[in-house]
Amino acid sequence: MELKIKLWRLKNTGSTILTALGAMTVLTLLAGVALTRISASYRVTFQSGSWEEALRAAEAGAELAMASLNELSVDSTTAWAGWSAADASGVRTRVYSASSTPPLPAHTGEGNTKMYASLRVDPITNGSRTWYRIRSIGTVEVPGGRAMTRESALKDVKGTKNARSMLRKITFLTDRTGSTLKLPQTSRAIELVAQPTAAPLFQRGFTAQYALTMSGGVYTDSFDSSDALKSTAGRYDPLKHGSKGSIATNSIGDLSDLGDSYVWGSVMSNGGAISRINNVQGEIINNFKTELPAVTAPKWTTIISNPSKLTGVQTLAAGTEAAPSRYKVTSIDLGSKDRLTIANPTPGQASYVEIWCTGDMKTNAQAVFILQPGVFAKFFVEGNFSIAGGGVDNRSSNAANFLLYGISPTDGTSRQFKLTGGADFTGVIYCPGYDFVSTGNGSFQGAVVCKTGTIKGNAGFHYDEALKNVDSDAVGGYQMDSWVEDIR
Amino acid sequence: MKFSISQSVQCGAFTLAEVLIATGVSSTIAAALLTGVCTLQRSFQASEYYAAALNDQTRALDYIVRDSRGALSVQVSADANTLTITLPDYYSSYDAQGNPNGMPVTPLLGTNTAIYNDPGKPVTISYFAEGRSLMRQVTIGRTGSTSKAVIASDVDNFTFTFGAVDSTVTASLTFSPRFQGISPATDQRTKRTAVIYMRNHKSA
Numbered sequence: 001m002e003l004k005i006k007l008w009r010l011k012n013t014g015s016t017i018l019t020a021l022g023a024m025t026v027l028t029l030l031a032g033v034a035l036t037r038i039s040a041s042y043r044v045t046f047q048s049g050s051w052e053e054a055l056r057a058a059e060a061g062a063e064l065a066m067a068s069l070n071e072l073s074v075d076s077t078t079a080w081a082g083w084s085a086a087d088a089s090g091v092r093t094r095v096y097s098a099s100s101t102p103p104l105p106a107h108t109g110e111g112n113t114k115m116y117a118s119l120r121v122d123p124i125t126n127g128s129r130t131w132y133r134i135r136s137i138g139t140v141e142v143p144g145g146r147a148m149t150r151e152s153a154l155k156d157v158k159g160t161k162n163a164r165s166m167l168r169k170i171t172f173l174t175d176r177t178g179s180t181l182k183l184p185q186t187s188r189a190i191e192l193v194a195q196p197t198a199a200p201l202f203q204r205g206f207t208a209q210y211a212l213t214m215s216g217g218v219y220t221d222s223f224d225s226s227d228a229l230k231s232t233a234g235r236y237d238p239l240k241h242g243s244k245g246s247i248a249t250n251s252i253g254d255l256s257d258l259g260d261s262y263v264w265g266s267v268m269s270n271g272g273a274i275s276r277i278n279n280v281q282g283e284i285i286n287n288f289k290t291e292l293p294a295v296t297a298p299k300w301t302t303i304i305s306n307p308s309k310l311t312g313v314q315t316l317a318a319g320t321e322a323a324p325s326r327y328k329v330t331s332i333d334l335g336s337k338d339r340l341t342i343a344n345p346t347p348g349q350a351s352y353v354e355i356w357c358t359g360d361m362k363t364n365a366q367a368v369f370i371l372q373p374g375v376f377a378k379f380f381v382e383g384n385f386s387i388a389g390g391g392v393d394n395r396s397s398n399a400a401n402f403l404l405y406g407i408s409p410t411d412g413t414s415r416q417f418k419l420t421g422g423a424d425f426t427g428v429i430y431c432p433g434y435d436f437v438s439t440g441n442g443s444f445q446g447a448v449v450c451k452t453g454t455i456k457g458n459a460g461f462h463y464d465e466a467l468k469n470v471d472s473d474a475v476g477g478y479q480m481d482s483w484v485e486d487i488r
Numbered sequence: 489m490k491f492s493i494s495q496s497v498q499c500g501a502f503t504l505a506e507v508l509i510a511t512g513v514s515s516t517i518a519a520a521l522l523t524g525v526c527t528l529q530r531s532f533q534a535s536e537y538y539a540a541a542l543n544d545q546t547r548a549l550d551y552i553v554r555d556s557r558g559a560l561s562v563q564v565s566a567d568a569n570t571l572t573i574t575l576p577d578y579y580s581s582y583d584a585q586g587n588p589n590g591m592p593v594t595p596l597l598g599t600n601t602a603i604y605n606d607p608g609k610p611v612t613i614s615y616f617a618e619g620r621s622l623m624r625q626v627t628i629g630r631t632g633s634t635s636k637a638v639i640a641s642d643v644d645n646f647t648f649t650f651g652a653v654d655s656t657v658t659a660s661l662t663f664s665p666r667f668q669g670i671s672p673a674t675d676q677r678t679k680r681t682a683v684i685y686m687r688n689h690k691s692a
Contacts, residue, residue: 034532041539048546126597133595167550167639193595193602285656287685482595482602483687484578485558488588 039145046144047186050112051168054188055485057138060104061096061117062192065134069121069194070293070477083121091122115140124193132478134192142184146172189486194478197293202428202447202470204246205265205463209292209432210452211255212247212274217458218438220245221264223445224465225398235397235426236445236462243281245463248288249274261455265463292432292449293477294408298356298380303328310334310355315341318351318375325352331359331383336366344372354378361404362386365421371395371402378403385434388421399428399446399464406431414451419444428467534666541663541678544640548615548622548661549682551639555613556657556684564650570616571650571659576688577605577630586611586626586635606630617648655689658682 071079082101083092096117098106107113118137123130172184205220206212222244223237224230230240246265249256253269262279268288277284303326307314310332319325332355334340344351351374361381363369365388371377373395385406394402404427406415417431419438426445429436436450441458447467455461502510555573556562563572581590595602609629616623622640627633649660662679 037536037539041543044543044546048550051550124595124597131597131602167547167554191592193597195597195602287656287683289685480687482576482604483558484576484592484604485554486578486592487554488579 039147043144043147046111047142047168047170050140050142051170051186051188053107053112053115053140054138054186055190057104057115057117057140058136058188058190059138061119061136061138062134062190064096064102064117065094065119065121065136066192066194066291066478066480069132070291072477089122091120093121094119111143112140126195129196131196131481132194134194135189136192137187137189139185139187142170142186144184146184191482191484191486192480193482195481197291197477197479201293201430201449202467204244204248204268205447205461206245206247206453206455207290207292207447207449208247208249208251208256208436208451208453210249210251212249212453213257213259214261214455215257215259216456217261218455218461219262219264220247220461220463222463222465225400225445226466230465233397236443236460236464241462242465244465245461246282248290250288250290250292253286291477291479293479294432295380295405295430297382297407298326298354300326300328300354300356302326303356309359310340310357311338313339315343316353316355317343317345318353318377321350321352321376324354326354326356328356328358330357332357332361332363332379332381334363334367334369336364338364339368339370341368341370342372342375342377344374347372347374350374350376352376355380357381357383359383360386363388363392365423369393376401376403378405380405380407382407384415385417385419385431387417387419387425388423388440392425392427394426397426399426399467400470402427402446404429404431406434408433417450428470530668534668537666540642541665544622544643545661545663545678545680548640548643549659549680551624552615552657552659553682553684556659557687559657559686560610560688562657562686565616568649570614571657573613573615573657575611575613576607577609577611577628582626582628582631582633584633584635585637586628586633615648615650617643622648655686657684657686659684 068079068083080086080092083094086092096102096104096119098104098115104115104117107115116139118139120135122133124133125131168186170184170186171181174180175185205222222230222242223235223240224242225234230242231237232240241264243264245263246268247258247263248268249270251270252272253274254272256269257275258267258277258280260276260278262281263277264281266282266285267274267277267280268285270289271286273286274284305328307327307329309329310316311334316327317325332340342353353375355377357379360383361379363386367388370393375396381404385404387404392402396402406417406429409415415431415434417429417434417436419425419429419436420440422441424443424445425440428446429448429450431450434450435452435454436448437454437456438444438459439456444459444461445464447463448461552571555575556571558575559573560576561574564570565572578592579588579590580593581588583589593604595604597603606629611629612627614623614625614627616625618636620642621638622643623636624639625634625636643663649662650658658681660679660681665678
């Protein structure tokens, strides 16, 4: 009997252990299933995030290539520093990483921490100009293990799976060259075509690199000097005004304040939010970004050096489009009794003049500065501008006939562009290195590109929509013409 | 022997009351377990749906963002449920699903723009809901071939909203979780919006 009791006790003990083991097994299986499901979702996050970062790396690489291209017009000897020497076809290559100079952005913390951009830049001849094609491949590592996620392949309309998904492509074991990978990686490739900036730069009324401030009764709208329905005799007509007087800042919007001025057009910033925009009649866009190439000093081989400066009473003759008259002067200073005339030797036809001023350009409101009808004038100024609107008489009544370029300082300092007076001003201002200040009350017809912009008073800024087709071959550098992602 | 008989009686049977009590307790425990398992199962399924919907949402937005980024132009239907994107014809050839299987072509340079293949016959991609699926339809203008693919299934409770303003495209996808006791505000927390700047847009 003693033996029987012991057996009965042993039997009970064994059942408890088995039950516990069984329960643990079931719970472990449940936990395993749950963990497997969670891991799949977890990997989706990493793989999707890394795939997005690969594009960021490719875009960053392309921007660095664009920077080298734009450096060409400033100093061609240093523009390609760090790149391979050009081969027989002119192709250059480079790989950027977090340790390069300049570096790609470093990514720390959870997820991928390494990114690379492999670049290839090749020239393409287009007539007398050289364009460039930039191919940038952004590559990043993909944490989360060598396993696909719950991602299924694409299905066609009948529910049949296609052979491959055309979205995220992750390589787990070997890269495209066949080399073994330590970690999975993903790549994205983009192709940009960059063209010389003999391209429209004036696509909106006002563009500032940094802060833009408006106050008083100032407002913006648009007209089209080439369209009789949108202008009268090529000039702004309030009864025909348009709503393309857009303004933009290439920086975070928080730097700018529109003072609730009326803007008949869109307002754009590169992130952030612009203050006091209650009277904007168009869209508010906060992912704006554009290239504002620097203006470099002309590299003319033929220069008219007499007169050496423009002051007093003088008349300059314009030339032809193929051979414009090119003057180089040390300053332009038109006082109240001075008179400068840019004469058109072929009335009824277009004529062209280009003036390079190594000092300041000043025109007094009582000065007489005449651009005869048909004259297309370009001014390249290295110093400061001080323009009284009434001092410039653009008799073509067309902004495209009077272009003012402020040469970008190479030492990083700022220049000033002051526009004052109560009379109208018709012209185009491209000064990406200048602080633009307008205090006049007259009508401005044209477009402005500047470093910072301050507009006070009651001036109406009327963007001439015809300017969007005006070339600006005076500006060195390149801008993106097309952007394609290679999704193979 | 007496000891042995006594043991045998104690182990051999239960009284009716004991059986009833045991049955009641067991039933209660079983019912609680069943309820718990069912609740757990429903919760698991809702979580699974949430994860799958989030995955579909991410994939669909990734597709739309990728295609819109390189768009030459976009069109949004009046009901904001269909997005039509026009892209450069960048490749020499495509397979039956509209996926490129050829090499990128070298662009021809016009006066002021780069041109891929015939600019009058671009590639067109449309996104729209069909039944319970989000479709991506690709039309190769050069060959005229059209193909449709499902990029997200089970999207009957997804909401699509597209918008195009000047140089940007906005795409919003919202799905309704299947958790019990959710409020409309919970739906809004599953809304994801992408604002895409079109790189090839020419004027602002």
